[in-house]
Amino acid sequence: MPINIPDGLPAKEILHHERIFALEEEVAEHQEIRPLNVAILNLMPTKIETETQILRLISKSPLQVSCDFMRVSTHKSTHVSADHLVKFYDTFDNFKDKNYDGLIITGAPVEQMAFEDVDYWDELCQIIDWSQEHVFSTMYLCWGALAGLYHLYGIPKRQLGAKLFGVFPQRLCDEYNFLTNGFDEVHYMPHSRHAAIDTNELAKHKELHVLSEGFATGPAIIATRDFHEIYVTGHFEYGRDTLADEFWRDFHKGLPIRVPENYFPDDDPEKQPIFTWRAHANLLYRNWLNWVYQMTPYDPNQIPSAIASLRSSTDEAMDKF
Structure with a gap:
């Protein structure tokens, strides 16, 4: 959610530069x-x-x-x-x-x-x-x-x-x-x-x-x-388990499938993914x-x-x- 700030607050320009939504009071009151x-x-x-x-x-x-x-x-x-x-x-x-x-x-x-x-x-x-x-x-x-x-x-x-x-x-x-x-x-x-x-x-x-x-x-x-x-x-x-489900689906169908990268601990599909x-x-x-x-x-x-x-x-x- 945006933050509401007093009208004319100098910080608004800095916040705007950092892409942070800041609504002045007058605008917020009429939303x-x-x-x-x-x-x-x-x-x-x-x-x-x-x-x-x-x-x-x-x-x-x-x-x-x-x-x-x-x-x-x-x-x-x-x-x-x-x-x-x-x-x-x-x-x-x-x-x-x-x-x-x-x-x-x-x-x-x-x-x-x-x-x-x-x-x-x-x-x-x-x-x-x-x-x-x-x-x-x-x-x-x-x-x-x-x-x-x-x-x-x-x-x-x-x-x-x-x-x-x-x-x-x-x-x-x-x-x-x-x-x-x-x-x-x-x-x-x-x-x-x-x-x-x-x-x-x-x-x-x-x-x-x-x-x-x-x-x-x-x-x-x-x-x-x-x-x-x-x-x-x-x-x-x-x-968490979507890639694991895809892996085991293709594995049990005998399709060529690699263990998903950076997913199972130690690349062990028997372990819970992180x-x-x-x-x-x-x-x-x-x-x-x-x-x-x-x-x-x-x-x-x-x-x-x-x-x-x-x-x-x-x-x-x-x-x-």
Whole structure:
């Protein structure tokens, strides 16, 4: 939550430089408060597990958040009951006339396929295009991040020689950014993917800012400078045992799978994994929701115009770089 300060306090300029929200009394007194409305497009086959993981992170914020679950209509889910989908999920048709403060687009186990070969690719592109005008800030996770960067910026993915699988150190690139405010200089993030961002193409887009990265993983957290889009290439939402479950699943299927790196003590899969990313995962989501809360308009009908205004001011600032 922001701090309230006396009007005109000199410290405001310093706090602003350090990316800390500080509201002057006059502004704070006129704030209108409502729950944040966040939509979650869950592309993972393990719907219930993913729901729980994301809601666990959202719940750590002191803000009241209302969550709606979205699914694609052009793909049939086989790992969850139809009753669950009917009861808790709506298709895009029920969202497209609404505005949201936030949207989370999850990953999906399809990174070895060409984007255009994914059966719901066209529908996903429609949702991403809708979010550009109707969602104040969208967070893309893992394959969702690769897909968003490809659709919006034409940045291709590249296939990795071996699956990136484990918990990897990420170096903080901007300690004063709102999203990573409070992060240690090195944080850890789980990764489980066969593809990565083409960093040469990424570097051509000055509007995309790398906030943390790793030697093995490449960029880990990327954001547009207006925070309208946030890309997380790993799985901050993963629980302690998620990578272990993936390992044992593939192991018992006889599939080629390595022990996840930097995860099991002594690389022994019989030992309980060490949960090294939980604090930073909570912090990222808390920072994100806090920023959205500060910036999104009180009237959801004004979200499209607020997005346009934010984009215009950011474009003007970028022209000065």
